[in-house]
Amino acid sequence: MKSKTGTGRKLNNLYQSLLKTYGPQGWWPLINKKNLKCEYKGKKKLTDREKFEIAAGAVLTQNTNWYPNAVSALQRLVCGRVTGINAKINFPKNRNHLTPLTIARLTMPRLQQLIQPAGFFRQKALYLKALADFFLQNKTLSRNSLLEVKGIGMETADSILLYAFHRPFFIIDAYTRRILSTVGISSAETKYNDLQKLFTANLYPEAELFKEFHALLVKHGKLHYSQKPYGQNDKLLKRL
DNA sequence: AGCCAGGCTACCG
């Protein structure tokens, strides 16, 4: 904790309580190219392709369930076919097709077909094309350069920066908004960048902490902040 | 059956 202010203390208590309650969440999981299982590989250094997979996953899960929607789309991109793991033709085994170059070369109808289970597939196909171009152009990575990419807003940009590139940008999602305003740390009108500042100004900017904290907020949010009235059955937050 | 999901863009007043 940087400060012993009310906000800093509350955020620290919140993090510790969430971690104790739920344990480490294992974000961000990747698709295993051999069996197409979605699993966390630990804190190993990510390859460039894995960074791209995380960025693509961040786009595919926009306003969409990770399981099974975004994951099935990712699996289909990895194996390059729509039929899942049972078909065994056309594509080499153990090969991962979820790369910037492959996405860039795919036709739009084909890309749309592959990512259909993720929903919003026509929009997201465009977004993935733009994302692939961004990676292929080797542009300088920054929040602003990401925000120029079609389909990448603040939350997706911060997700990519944090989980793919290990940079300490705190992610503000719908659950985090609801939880913070319920705790009384913020209000419903507080803007994204101001909410983000609450975390970065009161926590040490360590990427690992930010990753775990955000994943825990989502876990807790799914349980108690999915349906109104939000936080009705939330015991944890009452003792901060 | 309806509501919800790890949002973003485009357009409106």
Add this chain to the structure above:
DNA sequence: CGGTAGCATGGC
């Protein structure tokens, strides 16, 4: 500037 319709699939 803030507010919102539209985007689409799958699970509960």
